[in-house]
Amino acid sequence: GPEVVSGPGALPECFAPWDEDTSFLQWSAKEGPYKIAVVNGFVGNTWRIQMVKTAKAFAEDPTIKDKISEFKVVSTGTDAPAQLGAIEDFINQGYDAIITIAVAPTGFDRVIRLADKNDVVLVPFDNVLDTDKVMQVNEDQLAMGKKWGEFILGELHEMGIDSGKLLEVRGLAGNSVDRDRSLAINEAIAADGGDWEVVSVVGNWDDGTTQKVVADAIAVHGQFDAVIGQGGSNGIVQALQDSGHPWVPVAGESENGFRKAIAEHSADGLKGISIGQSPGLVAVAMKAAVSALEGNVMPQLISVPLPVATYKGLEDGKNYWSELPDNFFTVNEFPPCDVNISGPAIMAESEEDMK
Amino acid sequence: MTRWIGQNRGFAAALALFLALYLSYHLMHPRGFSTAVLVQNSNELVAIGFVAMAQTVPVLLGGLDLSVGAIMTLAACVASWLLDGTPLQIAFGMIATLAVGTAFGLLNGLIVVYGRLQPIIATLATGAIAIGLALLIRPNPGGNVDGDLNWALTNSVFDFAETYGIGQDGEATWLAPFVNIPLPLILLFGMACLVWLPFKRTVTGRTIYAIGSAEGAAFASGLPINRARIAAFTLAGFFAACGGLYLAIQTSTGNADVVQAGAYTLNSIAAVVLGGTALLGGTGGVIASILGAMILRAVSFYFRILDIDPLLQPLIEGIVLLAAVSAVAFRTFRVKNQLELFR
Amino acid sequence: MQGPIVELSDVSISFAGVKALEGVDFACHAGTTHAILGENGAGKSTLIKTISGVLKPDTGSIAVNGREVRFAGPAEAADAGIVCMFQELSLIPDLSVADNISLQRPPRHMGLIDRRAQIARAEALLARVRCEDVDPRAMVRDLSLSRRQMVEVAKALGRDPKVLILDEATSALTQKDVETIYGLLDELRADGVCSLFISHRMHEVEALCDRLSVFRNGRHVETFGKGERSDAEIVRLMIGRDVTAKFPPKPAPKEREPVIRLEELRWENRLNGVSLSLGKGEILGIGGLDGQGQKELLLALFGVLKGVEGKVTVGEGDGLAASPHAAKTGRNRIALIPEDRKTEGLMLSLSIADNIVAAALDKVSGRGVLDQARLDAAIAEGMERLQIKAGSTEDAVKTLSGGNQQKVVLAKWLMIAPDVILMNDPTRGIDVGTKQEIFRMMRALADEGKSILFYSSDYAELIGCSDRVIVLYDGRVVSELTGEAITEEAIVAASLNIQGEMA
Amino acid sequence: MTALTRIRPADRPILIAFGFTILILLIGTAYTLSTTGTVPLLQPSYLMQQLQIGSFLGLCAAGMMLVILTGHIDLSVPWTLTSAAMVATAIGGPWAIPAGLSVGLCVGLVNGFGVSVLRVPAMIFTLGLDTVLRGLMVARTGGFAPQDQATPAMLYLAKAKLLGVPVALFVWIAVSVLVTFLLARTTFGRSLYAIGTKERAAWLSGIRTRAVVTGAFVGSGLCAALAGVLLAGYSAKAYQGMGNSFLLPAIAAVVLGGTHILGGRGRYIGTFMGVVLIVLLNSVLSIMQMPEALRQIIYGTVIIGMLLIYGRGTRISE
Ligand SMILES: Nc1ncnc2c1ncn2[C@@H]1O[C@H](COP(=O)(O)OP(=O)(O)OP(=O)(O)O)[C@@H](O)[C@H]1O
Ligand SMILES: Nc1ncnc2c1ncn2[C@@H]1O[C@H](COP(=O)(O)OP(=O)(O)OP(=O)(O)O)[C@@H](O)[C@H]1O
Numbered sequence A: 001g002p003e004v005v006s007g008p009g010a011l012p013e014c015f016a017p018w019d020e021d022t023s024f025l026q027w028s029a030k031e032g033p034y035k036i037a038v039v040n041g042f043v044g045n046t047w048r049i050q051m052v053k054t055a056k057a058f059a060e061d062p063t064i065k066d067k068i069s070e071f072k073v074v075s076t077g078t079d080a081p082a083q084l085g086a087i088e089d090f091i092n093q094g095y096d097a098i099i100t101i102a103v104a105p106t107g108f109d110r111v112i113r114l115a116d117k118n119d120v121v122l123v124p125f126d127n128v129l130d131t132d133k134v135m136q137v138n139e140d141q142l143a144m145g146k147k148w149g150e151f152i153l154g155e156l157h158e159m160g161i162d163s164g165k166l167l168e169v170r171g172l173a174g175n176s177v178d179r180d181r182s183l184a185i186n187e188a189i190a191a192d193g194g195d196w197e198v199v200s201v202v203g204n205w206d207d208g209t210t211q212k213v214v215a216d217a218i219a220v221h222g223q224f225d226a227v228i229g230q231g232g233s234n235g236i237v238q239a240l241q242d243s244g245h246p247w248v249p250v251a252g253e254s255e256n257g258f259r260k261a262i263a264e265h266s267a268d269g270l271k272g273i274s275i276g277q278s279p280g281l282v283a284v285a286m287k288a289a290v291s292a293l294e295g296n297v298m299p300q301l302i303s304v305p306l307p308v309a310t311y312k313g314l315e316d317g318k319n320y321w322s323e324l325p326d327n328f329f330t331v332n333e334f335p336p337c338d339v340n341i342s343g344p345a346i347m348a349e350s351e352e353d354m355k
Numbered sequence B: 001m002t003r004w005i006g007q008n009r010g011f012a013a014a015l016a017l018f019l020a021l022y023l024s025y026h027l028m029h030p031r032g033f034s035t036a037v038l039v040q041n042s043n044e045l046v047a048i049g050f051v052a053m054a055q056t057v058p059v060l061l062g063g064l065d066l067s068v069g070a071i072m073t074l075a076a077c078v079a080s081w082l083l084d085g086t087p088l089q090i091a092f093g094m095i096a097t098l099a100v101g102t103a104f105g106l107l108n109g110l111i112v113v114y115g116r117l118q119p120i121i122a123t124l125a126t127g128a129i130a131i132g133l134a135l136l137i138r139p140n141p142g143g144n145v146d147g148d149l150n151w152a153l154t155n156s157v158f159d160f161a162e163t164y165g166i167g168q169d170g171e172a173t174w175l176a177p178f179v180n181i182p183l184p185l186i187l188l189f190g191m192a193c194l195v196w197l198p199f200k201r202t203v204t205g206r207t208i209y210a211i212g213s214a215e216g217a218a219f220a221s222g223l224p225i226n227r228a229r230i231a232a233f234t235l236a237g238f239f240a241a242c243g244g245l246y247l248a249i250q251t252s253t254g255n256a257d258v259v260q261a262g263a264y265t266l267n268s269i270a271a272v273v274l275g276g277t278a279l280l281g282g283t284g285g286v287i288a289s290i291l292g293a294m295i296l297r298a299v300s301f302y303f304r305i306l307d308i309d310p311l312l313q314p315l316i317e318g319i320v321l322l323a324a325v326s327a328v329a330f331r332t333f334r335v336k337n338q339l340e341l342f343r
Numbered sequence C: 001m002q003g004p005i006v007e008l009s010d011v012s013i014s015f016a017g018v019k020a021l022e023g024v025d026f027a028c029h030a031g032t033t034h035a036i037l038g039e040n041g042a043g044k045s046t047l048i049k050t051i052s053g054v055l056k057p058d059t060g061s062i063a064v065n066g067r068e069v070r071f072a073g074p075a076e077a078a079d080a081g082i083v084c085m086f087q088e089l090s091l092i093p094d095l096s097v098a099d100n101i102s103l104q105r106p107p108r109h110m111g112l113i114d115r116r117a118q119i120a121r122a123e124a125l126l127a128r129v130r131c132e133d134v135d136p137r138a139m140v141r142d143l144s145l146s147r148r149q150m151v152e153v154a155k156a157l158g159r160d161p162k163v164l165i166l167d168e169a170t171s172a173l174t175q176k177d178v179e180t181i182y183g184l185l186d187e188l189r190a191d192g193v194c195s196l197f198i199s200h201r202m203h204e205v206e207a208l209c210d211r212l213s214v215f216r217n218g219r220h221v222e223t224f225g226k227g228e229r230s231d232a233e234i235v236r237l238m239i240g241r242d243v244t245a246k247f248p249p250k251p252a253p254k255e256r257e258p259v260i261r262l263e264e265l266r267w268e269n270r271l272n273g274v275s276l277s278l279g280k281g282e283i284l285g286i287g288g289l290d291g292q293g294q295k296e297l298l299l300a301l302f303g304v305l306k307g308v309e310g311k312v313t314v315g316e317g318d319g320l321a322a323s324p325h326a327a328k329t330g331r332n333r334i335a336l337i338p339e340d341r342k343t344e345g346l347m348l349s350l351s352i353a354d355n356i357v358a359a360a361l362d363k364v365s366g367r368g369v370l371d372q373a374r375l376d377a378a379i380a381e382g383m384e385r386l387q388i389k390a391g392s393t394e395d396a397v398k399t400l401s402g403g404n405q406q407k408v409v410l411a412k413w414l415m416i417a418p419d420v421i422l423m424n425d426p427t428r429g430i431d432v433g434t435k436q437e438i439f440r441m442m443r444a445l446a447d448e449g450k451s452i453l454f455y456s457s458d459y460a461e462l463i464g465c466s467d468r469v470i471v472l473y474d475g476r477v478v479s480e481l482t483g484e485a486i487t488e489e490a491i492v493a494a495s496l497n498i499q500g501e502m503a
Numbered sequence D: 001m002t003a004l005t006r007i008r009p010a011d012r013p014i015l016i017a018f019g020f021t022i023l024i025l026l027i028g029t030a031y032t033l034s035t036t037g038t039v040p041l042l043q044p045s046y047l048m049q050q051l052q053i054g055s056f057l058g059l060c061a062a063g064m065m066l067v068i069l070t071g072h073i074d075l076s077v078p079w080t081l082t083s084a085a086m087v088a089t090a091i092g093g094p095w096a097i098p099a100g101l102s103v104g105l106c107v108g109l110v111n112g113f114g115v116s117v118l119r120v121p122a123m124i125f126t127l128g129l130d131t132v133l134r135g136l137m138v139a140r141t142g143g144f145a146p147q148d149q150a151t152p153a154m155l156y157l158a159k160a161k162l163l164g165v166p167v168a169l170f171v172w173i174a175v176s177v178l179v180t181f182l183l184a185r186t187t188f189g190r191s192l193y194a195i196g197t198k199e200r201a202a203w204l205s206g207i208r209t210r211a212v213v214t215g216a217f218v219g220s221g222l223c224a225a226l227a228g229v230l231l232a233g234y235s236a237k238a239y240q241g242m243g244n245s246f247l248l249p250a251i252a253a254v255v256l257g258g259t260h261i262l263g264g265r266g267r268y269i270g271t272f273m274g275v276v277l278i279v280l281l282n283s284v285l286s287i288m289q290m291p292e293a294l295r296q297i298i299y300g301t302v303i304i305g306m307l308l309i310y311g312r313g314t315r316i317s318e
């Protein structure tokens, strides 16, 4: 297993430690090229598909291609034993690094133990683990929630609104991401001086469900001063539009459709902020795994900067694409990490494939 | 032997299919035919194996239990609070976990029998209740499970003995023939042999088959119909709880995951069918369903050794499942008296 | 005589308003064989279901050996020595013969069922009913209907009955088995067992029973000893009128234009070259021992079997129908009255009306849309034509008695105006009165030019009804009898394939 | 309760479902009155909106009912719906809706073949086909960037209002009338009931059971596809996972409406009531901000409770 060492780590502009308390890990260097596997959970939404495609594309990227001798991606469904089994199988097969999106934030003790025993680098990202024993890559969900809350309140104050009704749209129950984001949103609201009533509905990060519950909430409560959603952002916009609700500040994720809507309606009051989890995280995780295998010192928790875009900074063709579909996630690349595979790039590449 | 194959054609076919799949997986695996691979495979099997066992019992009656995945989840959430502390506390925790699942199964049985509801729809509803309870117990995933327990039960007999200092830490000669057997396999098949096989040889057990085969006849013969029905669902609850208990130990976690619960329920039905148990009831058995679960798992093993486009995996999984269950079509086309098709 | 072993006082039961039993007092005694007679729907099955704990009386009481009992279910009745043999209801197809025979009280070893002891027990009991050929390890599903009934007998014997109830338990048996049963009942009588025997076959009743009770419309009419009443009197008690000639007169034999011609029909190893021709307006009886291919022959003609070989001419066309639908809609419309009305003839929980029109939906609809007027008329006609006794045509068919259920099956098929009617034992479990109606109808249909191919396990029916009889043996026609030549001796001889001794 | 037993058994579930629906509305109203002092739930606009949302589930349930009546079940609804929506939006233009519906048609034919010809249990065949459809959509989305915007026609059907009533509701009502007619007045409908009661006897009555069962699955496929096309219009686009929340509620609606889960019995109006009940229940729970845990428990309890009430007073045959 890795040794706990002191920082700083390699490439700090890319592998930024989470905070000053973050520890550093170091594995003994191995000869490349490496066998790397990605063990995904379920594969039934656009985000995951984009993630898988990014992983495959990045494995062919000249900056890393030569360092990888074998690259495999499997999806196990939301089945913890299957995911743990796949990881263990890859350890048994002699893989050097395994990158994973955990189906649950705990329960990996055994595979962590086996990975350490076999000097395999295990890198959870996106849905990460509640542990400091492995190197992980993620965006800071608490910071995300806080940013959403603060931005929305700031816009409201600017409009001279200091009290009123806010609609919070939550994600899938029982998930740590939902928990953290909601916690931070509500902390931000509590910290604000204003007198806010928060109505919470559950949208499961799913556009359809979100659209339905937001429509219900509007039917019952009449009007909200702002909406803070942690997913299913397209559904929020649809529901507002359909019910004839006036445009208000909305916080949401980074779906292209949401950004298109903000760009179109911000002048009418849709003062939006779009922050999202990026499918490109997988590339950062792959890069971190290779770096760890090369023997570099790595932060235990790698923080990938939040890709924030507000109505003030949207630019067609740069951080959203008006002619591309709604569903794909706009943020994909991380230039400081030399991860330059943009969302549209993946689409364009594939459209070539199609012909 | 020929009679056995004749009367257990589904099981024999499933066994052949599994052996073909599994042996070629080992052949292609860089570390095939080793304890490590066997242990890994078995760990993956236990939870779905138990849930498939659970599903089998109501299916033998001619009913379905759509709550088995949810009961497993509920049990795992309960276990995630109770499996830490002194050995006595842990033992109590295990018993309590199994008791919760069994009690829930009993509740299913009582509703089906005294509420006179169709099992499939009653358990659809109680499944929601079980998930709700699981979410109350574990609003967020987490848990504390004794680390030794986790290690000992998810490895081979040797590691188990070593962890608990049995048989000179696993070095004893009397243990030698067994040291390489994965403990999870022993738990799974042990439970099947200790609970199911004897149960099958009781009047209640036999009544379960009788109900699935000809309910009116079972009643007219004076068999204990209600008792058997209740027993079937209770046993389903018990086996599902075994799955949940193992899941909690394996992952040190309780996770009230609705999607996972649903997936386990549906996979349990697939496993039952693949094992050769008729959904109409009356024929088949629990061991066959474990075999069905093994086939399901073995199919997914291939994605880890073959180079298959990750985005094609769900498609291939679906096609393999459809193909496997459609294999019975060959029987359909061979049937000469079409009345046999309409049971 | 000692006091009665079972005694019912003032028992009533009704189902959704229908009084199945009304103020019934009934007693039976140890060491007797006691027949229960009555037309379809008289309440016989209800009576024995009440005695055997399947149904609970609404009012009144039951006493066994003078002590009042309230059975919670058949299990308790069996413990009290009351064992019931239903026609086909109580064997479990997916369990072995041995399992079935010791179903409820298996021999045990350390609390668990002892398979070996079970097999030994089954062998002993099977030997007692002269069925040594049945393997105790075989699945009941794989046995023929007559073997199953014998297993059922063995099972009942194994329960050590004090009261043995046989509800039409001999209806599917072969002659040899019936004889075995006769012997058994005699043995049981000698051992002091009371047997309650329900059958619509008068000659069986005469041969076996020493007391007879007649039921009508849910009431106990009378109980008397053997020989105290003539057959005609009994029938009058049962159905309230005289049944004189059981069979309608037959026309003189004549040349008929063939509607169906079969040459060397073969299927699996059940049909081994059947050749026959069925004439227009003819009733052709099929005889023979159970399981000689009679059922398969009917099924083949109805499009149920696949892989049938041989030359077949149906009407002006060639070949067999590929499915019942094809058989029903071909140039010659074919109908089949199936073997088991409960699973093959009827959709029990659907209404009588829905069942009656089930085969003729296209006749009461245009372009798939039902015509309510034609529908109502057709249902009314069916009810009328077969005199089906029911509260409302909207009632589920399962609320009818066995005989009336059978009439619904007939009504259903008459509705398609079939040219050829295949009948598989159509009067099984039907009372004399109704039987007579059915025979009359068969003849009327034949006179209208319909052809009927008719299998019966009852020789008297074959003799009384058929213009011609063929006898099957091992999947082949071994004898063809016409006119005066149709005698019981001739049929029996042909059935046993002892051509030489044919008188 | 005694009054209940006097009602025809077939009508009882429908009335009870109706009663429960009113009860749910009252509970929801009591809640809004006590928290906000308003009664939005009793306003036509809210009810219209609920029926509009309910129409997607309603379509799925209508199709599901056809299949359940035959004694089978269709677990492929989620991805039939999604695939139809994705194909419709990808084709676009005037052919969008026919293309989407043809997906439903194909799925129905394949299901019908698997269940009635191959005789694989529907529970498992339709589940397998659902997985295959998901696989196809994942593979397809992975292959290129499909167009996912709903066409104007889809938007119209799902969102527009005619005389103040959502067009989607008209679509649902039209399908409802069609299904009611099919079940009550056609040979196809009678055959469904016959097969669901006893397939063997139905086949021996010369009913073309294979064709009829396939017809039921085609009906289900078409209904799910239509729901998908409408739902894509409602959300303005198609997306993965849009069908996930329709399967179990559709089955529950059918059963709560009094259709026997093993086939042969049930009336369409009951299914309609079942859908309304489930949609309102979900909506009221969401309005009451009920945590997910309690929501699941209430959902399960309501289903059990209602079915227990249906069973009261009927003397069940042995
Ligand atoms: N479960 C039931 N529901 C409604 N009515 C019933 C039920 N069982 C019996 N009946 C009615 O009770 C009456 C007596 O039926 P029963 O079956 O006892 O007649 P049976 O004498 O056995 O006639 P068969 O000779 O035709 O067998 C009939 O009118 C029948 O319709
Ligand atoms: N599943 C059922 N549900 C309700 N009533 C039934 C059912 N099966 C049979 N019955 C009723 O029980 C009565 C007697 O049935 P039983 O099984 O004795 O048949 P039966 O009328 O004697 O016919 P068979 O001549 O074939 O033996 C019938 O009148 C019928 O109404």
Ligand SMILES: O[C@@H]1[C@@H](O)[C@H](O)OC[C@H]1O
Pocket: A045, A047, A048, A126, A127, A177, A205, A231, A277
């Ligand atoms: O992080 C989430 C990812 O795991 C899920 O698949 O899609 C939405 C994202 O917010």
Ligand SMILES: [Mg+2]
Pocket: C044, C045, C046, C402
């Ligand atoms: Mg009877």
Ligand SMILES: [Mg+2]
Pocket: C168, C401, C402, C403, C429, C430
């Ligand atoms: Mg009868």
